[in-house]
Amino acid sequence: MFRPQSQERELPVFVWIHGGGNNNGDTGQEFPAYDGARLAERGNMVVVTVQYRLGALGWLYHPSLAGDSVQDASGNYGTLDLVRALEWIQANGEAFGGDTDNVTIAGESAGGANVLTLVISNEATGLYHKGIIQSLGGSVNSVEDALAASNALLDDLYAEAGIPDIGMTDEETAEFMRSFDAETILSLANTPEIIGDGSVIPTAGYGVIDTGNFPGKVPLLFGTNKDEYKLYTNPLGFNQYPDGPEELREAVGTYLSLAWRVTGADDLATRLRNNDDMPDLYVYRYNWGSSDEDGNSPWPGNFGDTGGAFHSSEIPFMMGNEDIFIFDAFTPIFFGESNAESRATMADIMVSYWSRFAWASDPNGNSLPVWEPWINVVDAVKAVSLDVNFADNSPRIETDTTVLTEAEVYTSANESLEGEILEETLRQLDAWFGN
Numbered sequence: 001m002f003r004p005q006s007q008e009r010e011l012p013v014f015v016w017i018h019g020g021g022n023n024n025g026d027t028g029q030e031f032p033a034y035d036g037a038r039l040a041e042r043g044n045m046v047v048v049t050v051q052y053r054l055g056a057l058g059w060l061y062h063p064s065l066a067g068d069s070v071q072d073a074s075g076n077y078g079t080l081d082l083v084r085a086l087e088w089i090q091a092n093g094e095a096f097g098g099d100t101d102n103v104t105i106a107g108e109s110a111g112g113a114n115v116l117t118l119v120i121s122n123e124a125t126g127l128y129h130k131g132i133i134q135s136l137g138g139s140v141n142s143v144e145d146a147l148a149a150s151n152a153l154l155d156d157l158y159a160e161a162g163i164p165d166i167g168m169t170d171e172e173t174a175e176f177m178r179s180f181d182a183e184t185i186l187s188l189a190n191t192p193e194i195i196g197d198g199s200v201i202p203t204a205g206y207g208v209i210d211t212g213n214f215p216g217k218v219p220l221l222f223g224t225n226k227d228e229y230k231l232y233t234n235p236l237g238f239n240q241y242p243d244g245p246e247e248l249r250e251a252v253g254t255y256l257s258l259a260w261r262v263t264g265a266d267d268l269a270t271r272l273r274n275n276d277d278m279p280d281l282y283v284y285r286y287n288w289g290s291s292d293e294d295g296n297s298p299w300p301g302n303f304g305d306t307g308g309a310f311h312s313s314e315i316p317f318m319m320g321n322e323d324i325f326i327f328d329a330f331t332p333i334f335f336g337e338s339n340a341e342s343r344a345t346m347a348d349i350m351v352s353y354w355s356r357f358a359w360a361s362d363p364n365g366n367s368l369p370v371w372e373p374w375i376n377v378v379d380a381v382k383a384v385s386l387d388v389n390f391a392d393n394s395p396r397i398e399t400d401t402t403v404l405t406e407a408e409v410y411t412s413a414n415e416s417l418e419g420e421i422l423e424e425t426l427r428q429l430d431a432w433f434g435n
Contacts, residue, residue, distance in 0.1 A: 019109030043355030119216030140205025227308030
């Protein structure tokens with residue numbers, strides 16, 4: 001927990017939920033860019049970074065582990081950890097100068113999915129008052145898929161122990177599974193994150209947004225990065241195609257980034273806004289690092305083209321840690337004197353908008369251009385793009401009236417690509433959209 005060095009009380013509470021696919025990550029030791037001290041000082045807020053159980057320790061659905069409550073039976077232990085953290089904040093936040101009637105939950109990637117999960121879960125009702133979802137990643141899985149995954153884990157544990165499946169009772173199975181250390185469980189498990197158990201998480205998952213039957217009708221700020229998926233295709237990132245041509249990296253990186261914008265921003269905003277009782281939604285496009293119309297980027301070399309505004313690259317700026325690259329070991333390579341002023345401007349933009357939203361449920365009220373909320377009207381302003389001018393390092397905040405759809409992403413790919421590159425790009429798009 002972090003707070004400003006002042007005696008001020010009744011400060012908004014900003015809760016950060018880290019990403020990492022709900023399988024890895026932490027609140028700061030591995031990622032110092034998550035450190036909340038500067039965001040607390042610059043945004044004049046109490047900042048809380050929370051840890052939660054990950055992988056099979058956080059999400060594991062099996063009848064033998066049901067316990068005596070619907071919460072135990074849900075398998076959504078990681079989600080319940082986050083609920084417990086919010087309950088702790090309600091009980092203790094005032095002691096740190098926080099206003100427990102003004103709590104913002106914020107997260108990136110899987111952390112963003114966890115925010116949206118809390119929005120649709122009755123377990124978190126009344127524990128927060130607004131949400132920020134950066135680069136939404138992940139989905140809600142069925143109990144059938146979750147049970148299949150836990151049974152596969154159980155088979156692997158039998159093999160690890162060198163014994164056959166001998167038809168244990170539920171009590172015996174639970175004791176057997178708990179006899180293994182956490183490292184073994186995590187190394188063997190391939191369990192789906194977030195389970196639509198019908199109690200902690202609705203069976204329909206995020207589909208409840210379309211019915212309007214969800215409790216978290218709170219103001220939301222969310223968006224995606226222009227080049228999200230290039231983290232996965234870039235050789236310096238996860239290098240999805242180590243032997244593939246640059247044309248393939250570019251195609252998959254570009255079109256999966258567009259797909260990410262559809263699911264993480266435009267489609268989500270459209271569906272949420274269809275609910276008349278939904279408060280204001282503020283949507284962004286994060287563009288810093290992506291090459292501009294003249295081919296200029298603050299990144300060194302050609303990284304503006306091959307990496308650009310990649311997944312997670314906004315976090316240091318939003319946290320006010322513009323001198324710490326998201327992967328700290330690469331800080332000397334990517335953060336230097338040539339982009340220092342640009343980085344400072346980007347951090348000022350994000351800290352200002354994000355903290356204003358935490359204070360007042362509205363990112364406006366600063367010296368930056370007005371950020372209008374999303375409305376489902378053709379040609380109306382939908383979002384703002386967040387960037388810095390290359391020439392003079394001044395803020396570049398522009399409005400966007402477009403709504404990107406799944407169909408448009410497929411059409412563009414089919415019209416622009418061909419051969420094996422088209423085939424692989426379409427395969428990836430089908431996997432992304434569940435087609």
